[in-house]
Amino acid sequence: MGKNHLIETGNRLELQKIRRIGASEEAVYVSRFLYQQSEDEAIIEMPVKEGRLVVMEPGEAFQVCFYTNKGLYRCQVQVVSRHYEDKLPMVVIKFQSEFERLQRRQHYRMECLLDMEFYVPEKAALEQLLREKNHVQEPPAQTEEEEEGESAPIQFFAGVTLDLSGGGVRFNSEHRTEEGSTIVMKIAFPAPSAPQVQFLFAKVLTVLPVPNHTGVYEHRVQFVSITNAERESIIRYIFLEERKRRQRLAEEKGE
Helix, strand or coil: CCCCCCCCCCCEEEEEEEEECCEECCCCEEEEEEEECCCCEEEEECCEECCEECCCCCCCEEEEEEEECCEEEEEEEEEEEEEEECCEEEEEEEECCCCEEECCCCCCCEECCCEEEEECCCHHHHHHHHHHCCCCCCCCCCCHHHHCCCCCCCCCEEEEEEEECCCEEEEEECCCCCCCCEEEEEEEECCCCCCEEEEEEEEEEEEEECCCCCCCEEEEEEECCCCHHHHHHHHHHHHHHHHHHHHHHHHHCCC
16 A cells, blocks of 8 residues: 555654544554554554553454644554563554545644743844754854843743743743743753753744743744654654653553
């Protein structure tokens, strides 16, 4: 069926069990595509629902939505078998229909708490940064005039991420930013050797006060002028972090 050109390792997928022809149950299970082992069979991670592994039985049929870099695709699959690889539960699925492209496209969001900083550049500085695509570097050094107080110095504000995707971030901060403004975010992504620091542009979509937390505001932002390498780095971090969580969950279950 030629799925190799559509799905890539790490792509998110959602499954709904098919109870009878043309009908599927409402429960949605989240999993990840790992690799394709033949023309019509692939390996996925055992799905999770509300933090618990969902055991898929051979012979069961599911409707699957694949979130890929080329868009959102849907097809039907059947469970062939299940096994473990590196102590992680895997499922072998067999494609039962051709892929149908859906119009909706989105990035998978992972809940995560990461310390971050951000600042709101002046319009002229923002335009220059966007032209030069200089957002992966440290903010430009201040001029002598700025140091002498003729221009306000760059001021970073602290924040904590709530969730993260290849398309944007949701975070809390005590500093309220105007909706529609563009900010420069500094996020240190945990890594085995040393944190990987990235400076990213983002447009502020919504800002809402956090209930029961006076003076704290929830920001939802969308990345802008982001390179493919930067986005892939974020998606890779999400994939590896989700894999670690699944492994810890499997170890806690004693499997």
